[in-house]
Amino acid sequence: MMDQAVAVIAVDGPSGSGKGTICQRIAAVLGFHYLDSGALYRLLALAARRHKVPLEDVEDLSVLAEHMDISFRMNADGDHPEVILEGEDVTAQIRTEEVGAGASKVAAIPAVRTALLSRQRAFATAPGLVADGRDMGTVVFPDARVKIFLTASAEERARRRYNQLIGKGESVSLPGLIEQVRARDERDTRREVSPLIPAEGAEVVDTTGVDIEQVVETVLKIVRNAGISTYRV
Numbered sequence: 765m766m767d768q769a770v771a772v773i774a775v776d777g778p779s780g781s782g783k784g785t786i787c788q789r790i791a792a793v794l795g796f797h798y799l800d801s802g803a804l805y806r807l808l809a810l811a812a813r814r815h816k817v818p819l820e821d822v823e824d825l826s827v828l829a830e831h832m833d834i835s836f837r838m839n840a841d842g843d844h845p846e847v848i849l850e851g852e853d854v855t856a857q858i859r860t861e862e863v864g865a866g867a868s869k870v871a872a873i874p875a876v877r878t879a880l881l882s883r884q885r886a887f888a889t890a891p892g893l894v895a896d897g898r899d900m901g902t903v904v905f906p907d908a909r910v911k912i913f914l915t916a917s918a919e920e921r922a923r924r925r926y927n928q929l930i931g932k933g934e935s936v937s938l939p940g941l942i943e944q945v946r947a948r949d950e951r952d953t954r955r956e957v958s959p960l961i962p963a964e965g966a967e968v969v970d971t972t973g974v975d976i977e978q979v980v981e982t983v984l985k986i987v988r989n990a991g992i993s994t995y996r997v
């Protein structure tokens with residue numbers, strides 16, 4: 765059972781909206797736990813590959829989703845979370861394009877989403893949780909104290925991705941990425957299970973042309989207005 769007294773801040777939005785960075789900052793300021801729900805879908809895709817479970821095998825995927833041995837911990841410098849699968853640090857491995865594509869496939873399977881529900885809810889422990897994803901406010905934490913939908917224009921999100929990939933030494937085309945982002949938005953907002961839409965009552969925050977510090981300030985203001993103290997004791 766979810767502890768109703770635990771404050772949950774549900775943050776949803778598309779990739780490239782700045783969710784990950786912003787949620788980690790908010791969690792650090794509040795001293796709250798942080799759930800990167802996308803990492804769970806990525807972990808499942810990686811675990812499936814390791815255990816040779818085809819991404820079409822709904823039954824075995826659901827069993828794996830329920831039982832896979834995963835954990836999160838802060839790195840030694842305490843500045844970013846590490847993701848552990850069966851005792852092994854897979855933080856970098858789950859970020860590859862291949863695992864991302866697998867994650868998006870498994871995320872479209874209703875039985876997988878159901879199997880991951882209780883695992884996600886288990887992160888809501890005292891003093892509170894910042895939950896980052898696509899359906900945090902709509903499905904996983906419908907009673908969240910604060911719901912935020914972070915977004916940015918397709919061009920801006922594509923530009924952020926472009927800079928990331930160029931930074932990794934990959935050669936990519938910006939117009940191609942803009943097309944990809946638009947196509948993914950279309951798929952994500954129209955899919956039947958957990959479509960990517962703002963939860964009822966969510967505050968929509970557009971990060972286009974706004975720097976991270978300002979977005980963090982805006983989100984903290986929303987959090988304070990909801991009666992959650994932003995001063996750690």
Ligand code: C5P
Nearest residue numbers: 779801802803805867868871897898899
């Ligand atoms: O956010 P991230 O890119 O890590 O998410 C990986 C995949 O998991 C995405 O394709 C996304 O559609 C899916 N996902 C989801 N629901 C969530 C979080 C992620 O369907 N709450």
